[in-house]
Amino acid sequence: MTKRFGGVTAVDDVSFDVPKGAFATLLGPSGCGKTTTLRTIAGFYDPDAGDIQIGGRRVNELPAHRRGTAMVFQDYALFPHMTVRDNVAYGLRVAHTGAAERTRRVRETLAFVGLTGLEDRWPSQLSGGQQQRVAVARALVIEPQVLLLDEPLSNLDAKLREQLRVELRTLQRRLGMTFVYVTHDQGEALSLSDWIAVMNAGKVEQAGEPWEIYYHPRTAFLADFVGAVNLVPARVSELAETTVTVTFGTHRAQVRRPPDVTVTAGHDVLLCVRPESFSITPAAPADRNGIALEGTVARRAFLGDTMRYWVRVDDREWIVDQPDPGAASPLDGAVSLSVRPERVHVIAE
Amino acid sequence: MRSLRREPVLLLALLAVVALVLTFIVYPQVQVVIAPGPSGYVDFLQGGTWIGPLRNSVEVTLLSTTTAVLLGFVYAYAMVYSHMPWKPFFRVIGILPLLSPPFVVAASYLLLFGPRGIVTYGVFGQSPIIFGLFGIWGVQTIAYFPFAYQLIADVLSRSDARMEQAARNLGAGPWRVFWTVTLPLSRPGLGAAILTTAIYVLEDFGNPQIIGGIFTVLPTQAYSLISGFGDFTSAAAVSTILLLLALGLYVAKIRLDGGRAFVTVSGRASSMPRPPVPLGLSAACFVACLALAALLVLVYGTLVVSAFTAVFPTNLTFTVRHFEFVATGTNGDALRNTLTFSVVAAAFSAVFALFAGWLVQRGTWPGRGALDFLLIMPAAIPGIFFGIGYLTAFNQAWLDWVNRGWLIIIAMIFWNIPVGYQAAVAGLRQVDRSLDEAATSLGASKLRGFRDVLVPMLGGSLRVGFVTTFVRAVTTLSVVIFLFTPATTVATIRIYQLVNDLNWGGATAFTVADIGMAIVALVIFAALARGRIALGAARA
Ligand SMILES: Nc1ncnc2c1ncn2[C@@H]1O[C@H](COP(=O)(O)OP(=O)(O)OP(=O)(O)O)[C@@H](O)[C@H]1O
Numbered sequence A: 001m002t003k004r005f006g007g008v009t010a011v012d013d014v015s016f017d018v019p020k021g022a023f024a025t026l027l028g029p030s031g032c033g034k035t036t037t038l039r040t041i042a043g044f045y046d047p048d049a050g051d052i053q054i055g056g057r058r059v060n061e062l063p064a065h066r067r068g069t070a071m072v073f074q075d076y077a078l079f080p081h082m083t084v085r086d087n088v089a090y091g092l093r094v095a096h097t098g099a100a101e102r103t104r105r106v107r108e109t110l111a112f113v114g115l116t117g118l119e120d121r122w123p124s125q126l127s128g129g130q131q132q133r134v135a136v137a138r139a140l141v142i143e144p145q146v147l148l149l150d151e152p153l154s155n156l157d158a159k160l161r162e163q164l165r166v167e168l169r170t171l172q173r174r175l176g177m178t179f180v181y182v183t184h185d186q187g188e189a190l191s192l193s194d195w196i197a198v199m200n201a202g203k204v205e206q207a208g209e210p211w212e213i214y215y216h217p218r219t220a221f222l223a224d225f226v227g228a229v230n231l232v233p234a235r236v237s238e239l240a241e242t243t244v245t246v247t248f249g250t251h252r253a254q255v256r257r258p259p260d261v262t263v264t265a266g267h268d269v270l271l272c273v274r275p276e277s278f279s280i281t282p283a284a285p286a287d288r289n290g291i292a293l294e295g296t297v298a299r300r301a302f303l304g305d306t307m308r309y310w311v312r313v314d315d316r317e318w319i320v321d322q323p324d325p326g327a328a329s330p331l332d333g334a335v336s337l338s339v340r341p342e343r344v345h346v347i348a349e
Numbered sequence B: 001m002r003s004l005r006r007e008p009v010l011l012l013a014l015l016a017v018v019a020l021v022l023t024f025i026v027y028p029q030v031q032v033v034i035a036p037g038p039s040g041y042v043d044f045l046q047g048g049t050w051i052g053p054l055r056n057s058v059e060v061t062l063l064s065t066t067t068a069v070l071l072g073f074v075y076a077y078a079m080v081y082s083h084m085p086w087k088p089f090f091r092v093i094g095i096l097p098l099l100s101p102p103f104v105v106a107a108s109y110l111l112l113f114g115p116r117g118i119v120t121y122g123v124f125g126q127s128p129i130i131f132g133l134f135g136i137w138g139v140q141t142i143a144y145f146p147f148a149y150q151l152i153a154d155v156l157s158r159s160d161a162r163m164e165q166a167a168r169n170l171g172a173g174p175w176r177v178f179w180t181v182t183l184p185l186s187r188p189g190l191g192a193a194i195l196t197t198a199i200y201v202l203e204d205f206g207n208p209q210i211i212g213g214i215f216t217v218l219p220t221q222a223y224s225l226i227s228g229f230g231d232f233t234s235a236a237a238v239s240t241i242l243l244l245l246a247l248g249l250y251v252a253k254i255r256l257d258g259g260r261a262f263v264t265v266s267g268r269a270s271s272m273p274r275p276p277v278p279l280g281l282s283a284a285c286f287v288a289c290l291a292l293a294a295l296l297v298l299v300y301g302t303l304v305v306s307a308f309t310a311v312f313p314t315n316l317t318f319t320v321r322h323f324e325f326v327a328t329g330t331n332g333d334a335l336r337n338t339l340t341f342s343v344v345a346a347a348f349s350a351v352f353a354l355f356a357g358w359l360v361q362r363g364t365w366p367g368r369g370a371l372d373f374l375l376i377m378p379a380a381i382p383g384i385f386f387g388i389g390y391l392t393a394f395n396q397a398w399l400d401w402v403n404r405g406w407l408i409i410i411a412m413i414f415w416n417i418p419v420g421y422q423a424a425v426a427g428l429r430q431v432d433r434s435l436d437e438a439a440t441s442l443g444a445s446k447l448r449g450f451r452d453v454l455v456p457m458l459g460g461s462l463r464v465g466f467v468t469t470f471v472r473a474v475t476t477l478s479v480v481i482f483l484f485t486p487a488t489t490v491a492t493i494r495i496y497q498l499v500n501d502l503n504w505g506g507a508t509a510f511t512v513a514d515i516g517m518a519i520v521a522l523v524i525f526a527a528l529a530r531g532r533i534a535l536g537a538a539r540a
């Protein structure tokens, strides 16, 4: 699918399949075309090229209100002149659902999202988190084929965001409904999703399971965008069926050969290592199977659950996370790093 | 466009709106402009009869606009900046003239300063010639300074009080702040207010018609060419010149304020606190406002006194005879017609304007810009031109089966579209699109979403459109002067006729009844809307 606004190509020949019943996330930096993709699915924009299919049926010619998609908006878009109950009942009323059934479904859905007792409030009398829940309830109650959510948590504070994240995930599991979720927050995407498509400049750079994207990013952009990472230039020296031998600096290591990517001997590549894949010790490394590096601590930052070190090895700094650092005094001076070869991922440049 | 094809009902609605606009805004105007034909224009321009009225129109517009704006400015400055007492009183006095037909000022002027006027003849024993330029100048100044006041007060009250506070904190005096901060910042708004006042004055038909005498301006010339000589071609050419002038002013106005539509006039004071001004300035403001208010009270008071006395000013016995006259026969019908026509026109105009505003503001179809322009254009069309347009286009034998009252109503609807339309567009801009999209994504068609979500939220825009159209419909003379029939006559027409017949008791009682009716109606609307009404004082 392609969508242009005047001269700007907001979504550029993007193609993906969202598994039915999955919690699918479009992740990407600001302006990469996530919202445009979502709104085109919803029918608010007409694609300039390509098709949109829902449940195998082409919906390009269906107006937005007949697509069976419901949307949860970033600013919630609750109807300010309707109470919580009327907001949630709106979609059912439009669909001419009978009064008795309507009442029942509204009650059930409100209970489902934990809003029982607030039926008669006006949207302006609710907290941000409650408004967000009403927005979700209002969309869920019509039992759409696909629920579309555009950064629904971005207006909330960190704590509440985390809590609602869990709730949304649980809700989706229980309903088995397909969610398409848009966010620019990689933590949110990783923790919520069954499936992630990372977008950049109007294109999908990679799509797949969260851990695939996290540990085996196909591009440097992806590696960098999804969490902290060490990206180290290296050269391919030998190729085997399932492994590659690379050299970087004075080091040499045999690591996993990435599938469906062409790497050629003698070419430059990037090594991608997540900070938490290292183990860091003051003495010489114990794990002789791994790739070992000797260096000195340049800086460190205490992040609560981890201690992050910047370790200088030869002429570059590596980011290394030490989980569960404990209250003992942090490492300093000379340290040894080691990482298991399967944790080193090769990105073809 | 594709989205329209998917929603045929919406497409039909759009086509209906376009058809109505073409029929009732474009078609009549085009009829007038092309009526003389190329050779007609050549003959007419060579004839030169238009030069005098054109010069007069320009002259009187310059003079009256200048004085009206100056007085309006003083009044507005006093209301917005000073700390004078009696502000609520001055506010009410400032609104009242907006509810009355502007030309009744001329009637009052005749009573006060005419050949048998209470001041000229009664006090000084003189019968001066008061017709002509100076009379019109004075009358228009009084008739239109309240409009200028509303426009300017709106501009001033929108100026940022924080900046004034900041300038005062930096040590500038109130006067200095006003000249170096407030005025420069509100210059475009003030310019637009001046131009809007100029359009009012330029298209004023009633006042020059009553006291102009041989001093003809473009609107009165157009009128007398038709009613006196049946010379329709020349009248069309004259009104086209008038239209061009008004359009010029209007385009300049839009350049200045970007087409900001309307001023909301409500009885409430602005809550923005202003830095204090010296006591002396407040006192001066108070005196000035008192004088201006006294002038208005004199003008309108004269009408009221005359309405309740046997023969003003010679026999001041109290009587309700004139009101009995007003309530009976054709007169009673005229009052009733005014009420029905105005309410019906206001309701249709407000609803139609809202719907059209929605189609334009929320639509994505091509040609929206053109429709937008057409819906704003009537604001630049002088009433007399609009009336002649409807006369030409629809006063046809084959339309005789239509009640002529509908013609008046339709003219009022479309002449007043711009205020309601721009109020709707402004209102829609305040409502985030995600609200309509939420409705759509829950299964409501666009029309359904409009009805369920936007209409309830745009009550304010609807009320501005309704009240403004109502008031302008009650007070207009020029639009209806070519459209009424004996059965569909309205209050302003009857007042005008009674003034011409020198039936002062009848004319003034009619005026009082007309204004009173407008006030009562507005009070009822206000009660129905729980006090939330606002009148768009300006033309869009
Ligand atoms: N209605 C529009 N008209 C013109 N350009 C648009 C429009 N909507 C989006 N764009 C452009 O298309 C590109 C993609 O925008 P989009 O809103 O899809 O980004 P996004 O990924 O949702 O970003 P964010 O995370 O900031 O919400 C941007 O360059 C944007 O400027």
Ligand SMILES: [Mg+2]
Residues within 6 Å of the ligand: A034, A035, A036
């Ligand atoms: Mg977005």
